[in-house]
Amino acid sequence: MKSLLLIPFASLAFISTAHAGDDHRQCGNVAIADWMSENDLRTKVGAMGIEVRKIEIDDGCYEVEGRNRDGRWLEIGFHPQTGEQVWIDGDD
Incomplete structure (x- = not known):
């Protein structure tokens, strides 16, 4: 019975892990002609x-590396057409 209970939980862990890795890449497929200028x-x-x-292009997003006012390193993804921030990563 224990092995039957573990199967659904193992599947959920895999799905959650795969989804979490994709969460920060929400830029879609915007034609380069429609991107905001650098x-x-x-x-x-x-x-x-x-x-x-x-500034780089990565997975259909603008990816910006820089430092904030406190000197903390940041990597931020922006939607290429709207300029909306879609993800952020930085020093902890």
């Missing part, structure tokens, strides 16, 4: 108090 993104991110060190 300069507009730099302006937006600068207004957030972040010193931009690098």
Whole structure:
């Protein structure tokens, strides 16, 4: 009976892990012609108090690396058309 109970829980753990890895990639498939300019993104991110060190494209998102006012390193994903922040990772 124990092994039967573990199967659903093991499946849920796998699903949760796979989903968590995809949570921060919510940019969709926007045509490059519809992306906001890199300069507009730099302006937006600068207004957030972040010193931009690098901008890349990753999985359909703009990925910005930089430092906040406290010097903390951040990596932030932005939707390429709207400039909406879709995920963030940084120093703990």
